[in-house]
Amino acid sequence: MIETAVQSPNSMSQQxxxxxxxxxxxxxxEVPAFKVQNLSIWYGQKQAINxxxxxxxxxxxxxxxxxxxxxxxxxLRCLNRMHELMPHTRVEGKVLFQGEDLYxxxxxxxxVRRRVGMVFQKSNPFPTMSIAENVTVGLKLNGLRKRSLLDxxxxxxxxxxxxxxEVKDDLKKPGMSLSGGQQQRLCIARAIAVxxxxxxxxxxxxxxxxxxxxxxxELIGVLKSNYTIVIVTHNMQQASRVxxxxxxxxxxxxxxxxxxKTLFSQPKEKKTEDYITGRFG
Amino acid sequence: MVKSRHILHDFDAALDSLRADVLMxxxxxxxxxxxxxxxxxxxxxQLCAITISDEQEINSLEKTVDQNGIDLLLRxxxxxxxxxxxxxxxxxxxxxxxxxxxxxxxxxxSRNLSMEPELDEAGxxxxxxxxxTGLFRDSVRAYADGDVALxxxxxxxxxxxxxxxxxxxxxxxxxxxxxxxxxxxxxNLLFIARHLERVGDHAKNIGEEAVYATAAEDIRxxxxxx
Numbered sequence: 406m407i408e409t410a411v412q413s414p415n416s417m418s419q420q421x422x423x424x425x426x427x428x429x430x431x432x433x434x435e436v437p438a439f440k441v442q443n444l445s446i447w448y449g450q451k452q453a454i455n456x457x458x459x460x461x462x463x464x465x466x467x468x469x470x471x472x473x474x475x476x477x478x479x480x481l482r483c484l485n486r487m488h489e490l491m492p493h494t495r496v497e498g499k500v501l502f503q504g505e506d507l508y509x510x511x512x513x514x515x516x517v518r519r520r521v522g523m524v525f526q527k528s529n530p531f532p533t534m535s536i537a538e539n540v541t542v543g544l545k546l547n548g549l550r551k552r553s554l555l556d557x558x559x560x561x562x563x564x565x566x567x568x569x570x571e572v573k574d575d576l577k578k579p580g581m582s583l584s585g586g587q588q589q590r591l592c593i594a595r596a597i598a599v600x601x602x603x604x605x606x607x608x609x610x611x612x613x614x615x616x617x618x619x620x621x622x623e624l625i626g627v628l629k630s631n632y633t634i635v636i637v638t639h640n641m642q643q644a645s646r647v648x649x650x651x652x653x654x655x656x657x658x659x660x661x662x663x664x665x666k667t668l669f670s671q672p673k674e675k676k677t678e679d680y681i682t683g684r685f686g
Numbered sequence: 687m688v689k690s691r692h693i694l695h696d697f698d699a700a701l702d703s704l705r706a707d708v709l710m711x712x713x714x715x716x717x718x719x720x721x722x723x724x725x726x727x728x729x730x731x732q733l734c735a736i737t738i739s740d741e742q743e744i745n746s747l748e749k750t751v752d753q754n755g756i757d758l759l760l761r762x763x764x765x766x767x768x769x770x771x772x773x774x775x776x777x778x779x780x781x782x783x784x785x786x787x788x789x790x791x792x793x794x795x796s797r798n799l800s801m802e803p804e805l806d807e808a809g810x811x812x813x814x815x816x817x818x819t820g821l822f823r824d825s826v827r828a829y830a831d832g833d834v835a836l837x838x839x840x841x842x843x844x845x846x847x848x849x850x851x852x853x854x855x856x857x858x859x860x861x862x863x864x865x866x867x868x869x870x871x872x873x874n875l876l877f878i879a880r881h882l883e884r885v886g887d888h889a890k891n892i893g894e895e896a897v898y899a900t901a902a903e904d905i906r907x908x909x910x911x912x
Contacts, residue, residue: 684693685693
């Protein structure tokens, strides 16, 4: 059995041990996936996030919207400590993931990222790897070696990413040989192959054509039953189509967080109304 | 909320134009309603004909508002208050067109009545007409000004018009028993009262749309508390 962090909320500081079978999916719960309390983030002298408090519910799709530079991508990245890859970063406040402090002493950022996966704006399959290798690379790094298990997880992940039927006969072809939309779904398959609890998406469809975008949006809806999804998007129609909850950020502050339907029909804050109706500035 | 200008000036222009068409439609509907009732009280068949022919203009504007509303939705995908403004404008135009229909129906019945000896009971429709047109004008004012308090007050006034309709129907029924040879004419009066009652219903609907457009609140079928 794999004793990964996925199985135990207390294991982010533990080492992945060995090969195994299926990792359990997290049961739906009323407990928020993330409980963010008074979070502030600085890049050097520049404050990117300013005293944000928000509960992100489990097994839902939460969209983060806001103008460029409002801190939405920084906020997304702080949910799996990805922002720490930037130099001179400083964090204040708390981010509790399933009740556990992501920034607590002894918490291994790599273990966090195994439980909280990420899909980026630009598809980034590993250029030297085949389609199959791209999906299974994370599993291998986690210590899974058994061929049958790898094949099983490969097919499962590609099916969940709605890509299996298109690539099942070409698994050994380079990942880079796929179209842009397929590459992005391959990256989603790679992210979910290690069975994280959360998938963070940073404008996952912004570089895709409308049909590929719709496929990604359809996929996001399907993934909701198994994962908590947080998506940053500039496309407000996309946010209103795919998400259950929407958070509006402006100059590093959380201005409004509400059910998507409410936020796009009856926003409470004038700033939100001005932004979503195109009256900003 | 005080509205800032839209980044796309074309959007503001399109929305302003949509509202202007709706208000023009309201103005024409008001005129037709006035003409219909004047044709009844003045026994003027020519005015009846004018009322009937003028409905075309209202119908044409209804189609214009619908087309421009759909165009706005397609081109700009408005949300929040902008979306409510577009949807409300389209629903208003539908209610205005139906009020226009009621005006035509009143004109047709007035034309029939003008060919027969005058009935004293026709005068009883005067106060009901004043109430119905007053309610209609206030509903349009509530929409144009975003006056939520005025819009909320319309429901009670519509109920008063409903009661006037019932009272007039009772009195006309008594008159019919007294003059059975004029039943056809009394029925025309009774239906005119019914048409005015429908005008009140549509005015109430317009008030509800005004509340939705301005305050994002759906007060339809919400009982008498509003």
